[in-house]
Amino acid sequence: MPSFDPWVWVSALLTLAIFSFLYKDNPFYKIAEHIFVGATNGYAVTFYWHNVLVPRLFNPLFQGHQLWYIIPLTIGILYFTRFIPKISWLVRIPIGITIGYFTGIAIPAGIEASIIKQVGGTLLTSENFARWNAGPLGIVWSIILFIGVLCVVSYFYFSKEHKGVLKVTSGIGIIFIMIGFGAAFGYTVMARVSLLIGRLQFLLGPWLGIIR
């Protein structure tokens, strides 16, 4: 039996409106898109106000009298200077702080996670052989991985044309990359299908009551 809950109907009709884009752009899709964007923005503003600005900034500053909170407040306010043309250059201060701060975090983290850990995991050592949990085959897998990593890195070497040895290694590298992408593709498609199943279950279950 179809649902009598009006919110379920709103939800189902909006889902169908979004799905209608598969046919072509149409007014229903436009309505759903604008509601979606508007609602999420409204939600975000409220969320940041109630969960970030008030409890994390205004309360400690104005009620708790923790004066050093003026510093982040000032930096944040500088973002709004771009509305005043004469001092709009001040917006570069918070941007510079933000990018500098996050780049500082990102570079060491990137070197640790994407280089040092990966190099450690690629070495042909007994620890890595054992990680495959495949007995003697672990050695074979480790060697394949080792060759794959060297060849893929050579593909991303930009200082030389892909000629001679580099042509061979980068050729092998691109094969490894494509195998990796193929696996990722299949894996991700399965995840997307599960999202679709989730929506269909909603339409056929809570909305139409065809499945339970």
Added chain:
Amino acid sequence: MLNGAFIILLISTLSPPENVRALKIINNDSISITIGWDKSKDNARVENYEIYRSKYTLLKTLVQDTIFIDQNIKSENYYLYDVVKKEKIKEYNGQKNFLKVVSIGYQIIKDTISKRNIIKWKRPNDLYLGEIYEIWRVDKNDNYELIGSVSKEKNSFRDSLIKDGAKYFYKVSAVTGTEQSFSTPSEPLFTIGIPKFLFAQDIPNDEGEGFRIIWEPSPNYDMIKSYALLRLVYDSIAGFKDTFSYTDTTLKPGINYHYYIGKNYQIIMPAKIVADSIGMTGRVIKLEWKLNPKVVGQNYDLTLIYRAEKDSANNFQYVDYTAPDEEKFLDGTAEPNKEYIYEARAVKERAIPFSIERDTVIENKRMVSLSWKGSKEPPEFLGYYVNRTEKDSGNYGIYARLGTQVNTYRDRIGIFNNVPYAYRIVAITKDGEKISSETTPYVTASPQWFHLGRINALIGIAIFIFFVVFFIEYTRKGRQDIFVRRIAGLSAIDEAVGRATEMGRPILYVPGTSVIDDVATIASLNILAEVAKKTAQYNTPLIVPNRDPIVYTVAREVVKESYNKVGRPDAFNPDSVYFVTDSQFAYAAAISGIMIREKPATNFLVGMFWAESLIMAESGASTGAIQIAGTDAVTQLPFFITSCDYTLIGEELYAASAYISRNPTLLAALKSQDYSKLVIVMVLVIATILALLNFGIPIFNFFNIQ
């Protein structure tokens, strides 16, 4: 129930293998056990099967069935079964119609944890009674080894010569004269072993007040239910508000003690009951309170929930605790038909410096005098507390219960700097046995500036920075002959911008859906700068919708700057860079709409993407636009490759801004990336050679990051 038992019950035959088949448990649950056995090859000779249970109780005699359900059982009990097959033998030693009785026996092998395996078996009876029993042990390489023998009266053997964590298989043979019959091999048996601490250490590069504990995981984690982490407990022995010294006279002789002085704070926040309902599990009261602003950012440790009955409003009792910044709590312990009032109390404790003024023994009574300095305290100050623990013998409490797959834990609750602590790890087996490790040496926490466990990362960064500085200097000196090979996706940018110009349509640039700290976003903004320069030169409209407010601000500045740089500030349209929404799929829906309605000639999808990548790329493809995508998200690249004309794969994205602009400084950075890659390859090869040659250097550890 047998399942819950630690004993491994194995059932096998001890009689000639060609004659008798194995007895098996087919099913066991809390109300019945079903056993079954294979039919004899010559079943016609079988007269009946007799089913025995523990202590040789005959349960039933079956004529032909080979399955028996025992419903007369109690849960959580062990039962041992035996099936005896009686065969008709026409001739034996001249006698006729002799009943040959063959036991389809069982064996129990028990892992006792304490480094011994006990092997038990049921003696085959009558004709197949051995004169001696031999116990064979088989290692994982299938090598049989006779490890002992016992006389025919015995039916068990203890194997104590076993190693921690090794797998063993056993067989028992009954020897009669020259005949020998083997049981089937047992399931592999393990010893669990005592958990072993590798180390407990101060967490480097932090404010202190925490330890990182690592232990060696048991190789047989399937036999362990959980671990418990125990920490030395300090007991509060005295409390003061305006006193700054204390003499401890309650000391036991011959024991050393550790002390610390803690000072406590408490902020009381009245909690409001917002729901009071009877649920499936009983009465549930939902509370909410407003966090006192003083609590925010002041490192309060916990919020304790206190409750009092309305009639005795001053008699508050502790209920539970929540995280310090929580503002709600569900109380499921309230009694029905009672009215309550609640308080949430944010608490913190800090250890302060103190000194031991005197440590004397007078008339065999030891006294330790402690003193500390007072300071001006806010109203929420509760007082000073003297805390003590016995050194070495110790008082240990459980601080964390952990799963079997973990071997590391960060303990950060209630630890004070410069106070000694020690740990034990206890493995809890599936049958509830607890095996404790040795105690770690005493460790103290302190704030640190430098993280010694990440020196390898520092070396990596130093090498990278060296290359960057070197190549920037190299280009500054006028040697600008830096070669970069052709990258198809980037070479197509000119073509894409030109096409949009010719068609009189805009260019859509999506700078990813991530935040500014994502390397891909930063790379994307660098590419946006170059694309914006070209659109400014050709006066091609540019649309840059954003998902993240900060990225939006930066993107706007980047585009504006690019228009300025090429001398076209007048062409910059402030409305061309705008914020859409920070919701992932709402943003994807909006981008799809823009692609269909604005019909851009070129779509750039460059940056970090997640599940929305294909939605956007497919919408763009359907409009016939040239699409140039770039991301370092491995899971999204396949989608871009299938639906876009050009795709920048991972590292190509980072190289892009240098490649497009041909700016010597950026090219120097790109060159330094390349040389860093060469270093990585060399490190890989050299480290592998060193590891394979096995010089005893722990190569693998150099790449561990703590």
